Amino acid sequence: MQISGEMMRDLAKVLVVVGLSVLFTAIIALSTSTNQEKSDVITLPQPHTDGGMSVEKALRERRSVRSFTNDPVTLEEVSQLCWAAQGVTDEKGHRTSPSAMASYPLEVYVLAANVTGLPAGVYHYSPQGHNLTMVSEGNRIPDLFNSSTGGKEDWRKNAPAVFIVTGVFERINKIPGEDLSRFVHVEAGTASENLLLEVVSLGLGATYTAGFDANMTREFLALASGETPIAVLPVGHKAEAA
Ligand SMILES: Cc1cc2nc3c(=O)[nH]c(=O)nc-3n(C[C@H](O)[C@H](O)[C@H](O)COP(=O)(O)O)c2cc1C
Structure with a gap:
């Protein structure tokens, strides 16, 4: 053809x-x-990396705060607090908080109940992208702090936002025969203190808490088996003492 x-x-x-x-x-x-x-x-607003309160003043004023008003915290404040805990501060990926062998074994999560500009939910913070990824929708704070001691409600129930620092131990345990797990706890402490000082600088209140239901926390954060919750930091506006 x-x-x-x-x-x-x-x-x-x-x-x-x-x-x-x-x-x-x-x-x-x-x-x-x-x-x-x-x-x-959720892309977070760029954090302020200069200004604010002096370190000395923040150290002097830091106090554990366990009573919050009903006022919301803002997405800008959440951004600033995530950055203070684990934000990236140079082109090599180093962060606001030191890390043994620069292994960065920590992860930061935010439980949002009353955050302006952020739907209630559970979020995971990415230091590299300075953003949040939703883990699950809805306010999980009242469920996580549901238990009462001696008839007294857990005060953390009323926090507008709760930050949780977890550790992934295998990232640090790379030297054969050596258990360096304790470093992960040290790092959770330094990252948490960064966050607590930023809380003061922002005029907010918070408490480092280590007493919590680990199983429920794992479930709500959808953690894989090698990741452990270490520090729970409820944040809000300080209520005046009665
Ligand atoms: C490792 C650690 C665990 C803590 N756990 C809790 C806790 O589970 N609940 C709580 O209300 N406070 C907790 N706190 C806060 C302390 O009670 C508080 O820091 C202490 O009373 C001193 O008061 P200040 O933080 O106002 O200086 C903890 C503090 C640290 C360092």
Whole structure:
């Protein structure tokens, strides 16, 4: 069979139409999946890296605060507190808090109950992207602090936001025959103190707490088996003493 010039032109037209529809479908699929990824990631406002209160004043004023008003904390404050705990501060990826062998075994989570600009939920902080990824929707703070001691409610129930520092021990245990797990606890302490001093600088209140239901915390944060919750830091506006 001989292929005429007209047949060639028709074939070319068909190929162009097929090619364009494949391209169009690919663009739609790509943009849908990008939107999907984006919808779960909340970009945090850029943190302030200068100014605020002097370190001396923050040290002098820091006190454990266990009673909060109903006022919300803001997304800017959440951003500042995540940065204080584990924010990246140079191009090599070093952070606000020191880390043994720069192994960075900590993770930071935020439980949001009453945060302006952030739907109630459980979030994981990414230091590299300075963003939050939603782990689950809804306010889990009242459930996490549901138990009462001696008929007294757990005061943490009323916090508008709770920060949780976890440790991934295998990141630090890389030297054969040596158990360096204690370093993870040291780092959780230094990161938490950074956060507590930033809390003072922001005019907020918080307490370092180590007494909590570890199993429920693991469940709410959806932790993998090698990750352990270490520090629980409820944050809010200090209520005046009665
Ligand atoms: C390792 C550690 C664990 C703590 N655990 C709790 C806790 O579970 N609940 C609580 O209300 N306070 C807890 N605190 C706070 C202390 O009670 C508090 O720091 C202490 O009373 C001194 O008061 P200040 O922080 O106001 O200086 C803890 C503090 C540390 C360092």
